[in-house]
Amino acid sequence: MKITRLYFIDALRAFAILMMLQGHFIDALLDPVYRDPNNMVFSIWSYFRGITAPTFFTISGLIFTYLLLRARDKNEDKKRMKKGLSRGLMLIGIGYALRIPIFDWFALKFTTYVLVIDVLQIIGLSLIALVFLYQLCFRKCLLFGIVCLILGFIVFFTEPLYRDLWLEDMPQFIANYMTKANGSIFTFLPWFGYMAFGAAIAVSFYRHLHRSRFKIAMIATFAISGFVLVECSAYFANKLYYLTDIQLFEDVAYYNYLFTRLGNVLLLFALFYACERFLKQSLVSKIGQKTLSIYVIHFIIIYGSFTGYGLSQIIGKTLTPWEAIFGALAFLIVVTLIALYRVKTNTFIYGKLKGLVKRMKPSTN
Numbered sequence: 322m323k324i325t326r327l328y329f330i331d332a333l334r335a336f337a338i339l340m341m342l343q344g345h346f347i348d349a350l351l352d353p354v355y356r357d358p359n360n361m362v363f364s365i366w367s368y369f370r371g372i373t374a375p376t377f378f379t380i381s382g383l384i385f386t387y388l389l390l391r392a393r394d395k396n397e398d399k400k401r402m403k404k405g406l407s408r409g410l411m412l413i414g415i416g417y418a419l420r421i422p423i424f425d426w427f428a429l430k431f432t433t434y435v436l437v438i439d440v441l442q443i444i445g446l447s448l449i450a451l452v453f454l455y456q457l458c459f460r461k462c463l464l465f466g467i468v469c470l471i472l473g474f475i476v477f478f479t480e481p482l483y484r485d486l487w488l489e490d491m492p493q494f495i496a497n498y499m500t501k502a503n504g505s506i507f508t509f510l511p512w513f514g515y516m517a518f519g520a521a522i523a524v525s526f527y528r529h530l531h532r533s534r535f536k537i538a539m540i541a542t543f544a545i546s547g548f549v550l551v552e553c554s555a556y557f558a559n560k561l562y563y564l565t566d567i568q569l570f571e572d573v574a575y576y577n578y579l580f581t582r583l584g585n586v587l588l589l590f591a592l593f594y595a596c597e598r599f600l601k602q603s604l605v606s607k608i609g610q611k612t613l614s615i616y617v618i619h620f621i622i623i624y625g626s627f628t629g630y631g632l633s634q635i636i637g638k639t640l641t642p643w644e645a646i647f648g649a650l651a652f653l654i655v656v657t658l659i660a661l662y663r664v665k666t667n668t669f670i671y672g673k674l675k676g677l678v679k680r681m682k683p684s685t686n
Contacts, residue, residue, distance in 0.1 A: 327387065327526065329593040330380060331609035332600040336593070337376040338612045342619050342656060343649040344370040349623050349633040350640045350648065362642075374440065374507070375515050375582040376589060381444050382519025383526075385451060386469075390462055390527040398460060405452045412445030415617065419626040438497045438505040441616070446498065446509055447516040466524030469517040476514030477579040478558075481572035483510055511579055518583060522590075536594065543591035550584025607661065614660040622656065 347366070357363055385405060392401035420435045451469075458465040488496035497505045529535045558574035561567070573580075593600070600606055608615070625631025640648060 327384075328601045328606055329590075329597040330384060331606040332597075332603070333376065333589060333593045333609070334380050334384075334612055335605045335607075335609035336589075337373055337380065338608065338615050339653055339657075340370065340373045341377070342615070342653050344373055345619065345623055346632075346649040346652045347645045350636055350638060351642065351645045352638055352640060355642050371578075372582060372585045372589070374512070376586050377440070378444065378447070378512050378515035379519040379522075379583070379586050382447065382451065382469075382516035383523045384519075385448055386455075386465075386520040386523035387526055389451075389455065390523065393460070393462070398455075402452045402455065405448050409445040409448035409452070412441045412448070412613075415613075416441030416445065419617065419620050419624075421627060422629050423627045424629055433493055433503065436493055436497050436503070438507060440507050442498070443507045443509055443512050444516070447513045450513060451516065451520055462524055462527065466521045466528075469524070470521040473514045473517035473521065476511050476517065477583075478569065478573055480511050480579055481569060481576070484576075514579065515583065515586070540591050540595050543587045543594065547584045547587030547589075547591060550580050550587065552584075554580035554584065608657055611657075611660045615656055618659055619652075619656050622652075 348370070355363070358367070389398055389401045389405065392398045416439055417435060419439075419441070420437055422430075422432075422434065425431070454468060454472075455465050458468055483499070486500045487502050488500050489502075491499075493503055497503050498509045501508060525539070529539075555574045555577040558570050558577060558580075562570035562574060620626050621631065623632050625634050
């Protein structure tokens with residue numbers, strides 16, 4: 322089976338990371354007096370900023386699963402599974418490392434800040450979960466896709482049950498993956514749901530990409546499904562409540578952000594896939610391949626990882642809207658240039674990990 326590269330995914334990943342950069346910059350530095358939800362410009366910015374994380378998680382599940390299934394054709398899926406596990410652990414490690422307050426530790430000041438969970442830890446844990454799911458499905462492609470699709474719906478429909486979860490009796494190191502009570506930005510649920518949906522989409526690409534009219538059909542599917550989820554998912558959830566009298570469905574209907582955001586993601590998929598021929602081998606595609614480096618660099622600059630001195634501490638929430646806009650543009654350019662031409666986060670970390678593993682292996686001499 323001939324498998325081609327999904328160039329639109331690189332472009333979409335670049336779009337998501339750039340949206341994240343400007344979103345974090347403006348959110349960290351814009352003066353609170355300008356944060357008016359009744360202001361149309363601020364409201365639109367907030368809405369599109371909310372699409373960034375769902376897009377990133379869905380793409381991550383899609384890319385990992387697509388590469389895993391490609392390796393399956395060469396009977397190398399076990400190797401890809403091991404790589405997925407190591408990458409998952411690497412992302413978890415980087416996520417924790419970015420919150421280490423080195424100077425505080427030198428001064429023997431220890432807090433639970435380092436245990437706060439952010440996007441990297443959840444993506445890493447989700448990759449590990451997908452590897453185990455794939456193995457539990459006996460490495461059967463179709464079965465794996467169906468299970469991921471069902472899991473995605475289960476995670477989203479049961480969100481009211483764990484929305485306000487409080488795990489005070491559980492060690493904070495573990496509890497932070499499931500509750501935001503201790504300051505975590507992301508939790509495994511519901512965000513694994515987007516990864517699961519991404520994995521299910523990847524199965525569809527893997528199984529049908531070679532067909533002549535697949536692209537047209539997939540663009541239409543993305544567009545129609547996205548529109549239905551955005552406009553009608555709350556209505557359908559409400560109907561399910563009236564038919565079954567199950568309170569959970571009504572709770573979903575009246576706080577339907579998960580399915581709505583998934584719809585937004587699918588509409589973006591439709592747009593970028595339709596424009597794929599304009600995105601091949603472009604600078605945007607290259608940016609999409611450097612997302613980890615960009616994330617690490619931006620986190621250090623804005624939030625002051627390791628040193629505790631970043632833009633959020635030095636400048637704070639003091640910028641006017643125009644200052645924030647032009648500052649965000651400059652920030653995008655600087656961080657992207659550093660990531661493209663100066664930093665190789667993935668290569669560096671993988672190299673160090675391989676070296677460590679090699680040293681740990683017993684000598685055969």
